[in-house]
Amino acid sequence: MIAxxxxxxxxxxxxxxxxxxxxxxxxxxLCCLQxxxxxxxxxxxxTDLVCRYMDTETCRCTVYSDRLKKVPxxxxxxxxxxxxxxxxxxxxxxxxxxxxRPLADWHPLRTGDPDSVHRAGVSVRGKVVxxxxxxxxxxxxxxxxxxx
Numbered sequence: 683m684i685a686x687x688x689x690x691x692x693x694x695x696x697x698x699x700x701x702x703x704x705x706x707x708x709x710x711x712l713c714c715l716q717x718x719x720x721x722x723x724x725x726x727x728x729t730d731l732v733c734r735y736m737d738t739e740t741c742r743c744t745v746y747s748d749r750l751k752k753v754p755x756x757x758x759x760x761x762x763x764x765x766x767x768x769x770x771x772x773x774x775x776x777x778x779x780x781x782x783r784p785l786a787d788w789h790p791l792r793t794g795d796p797d798s799v800h801r802a803g804v805s806v807r808g809k810v811v812x813x814x815x816x817x818x819x820x821x822x823x824x825x826x827x828x829x830x
Contacts, residue, residue, distance in 0.1 A: 690791065695761035695779055703761070706775040708789050708799045711741030711806040712829055713757060716813050717769060718821060726769040729824040731813045732806060741805045771829050773804050 689702050698706075716731040732738065733753060735745045743749055749756045757767065759776050770777040775785055785792055788802035799805045809828070816824060 688791065690775075690779060690785060695764065695776070698761070705791060706779070708773075708775055708791075708804070709741050709796055710771070710773065710799050710804050711736060711738075711810070712771045712774065712804075713759075714741075714743065715806065715810065715826075715829070716821060716824075718825065727825045728769070728829045729821055730810050730826045731816055731821060731824050732810045734812050734814045736810075736812070738810055738812070739807065741800070741807055 689698065690706065693702070695703070711732060712728075714733045714736045715728045716733070718727045718729065719725070720727070733743070733756075735743055735749065735752060737744050745752050750758065759767065761780075764770070764776045764780045767777075772778075773786060775789060775791075778785060786802070786804075787793075788798045788804065790796045790798055792798075800807045813821075
């Protein structure tokens with residue numbers, strides 16, 4: 683009976699195996715948006731610019747296993763730190779489960795289809811450009827308000 687209950691419903695984040703943890707990522711790409719922080723208020727603004735290593739069609743990192751070497755500031759989510767990242771989108775499975783909410787109906791773990799996140803319109807597919815295409819001094823011009 684317990685095997686019929688999906689792991690994300692019967693385990694806490696810190697009880698998940700590495701592969702289970704990694705499978706929570708829905709592939710939306712929202713965490714890979716470049717963000718700007720207001721130094722005075724601490725408010726974080728998302729831009730429509732993504733890391734140079736993101737495949738904008740699949741919304742997946744092209745250098746995932748080496749990302750920390752190539753992008754030293756890349757965010758690493760762990761069960762212990764996920765709640766520290768207040769800028770994670772409301773739809774993020776890591777945030778969702780940490781807050782005690784169920785996974786969305788469109789989540790690939792529920793649908794069995796990695797493209798369900800794109801069909802639901804939750805991913806960055808078709809909405810972003812690479813950070814390499816915009817000089818850093820112009821990033822403020824790319825602030826967006828569509829992140830949930």
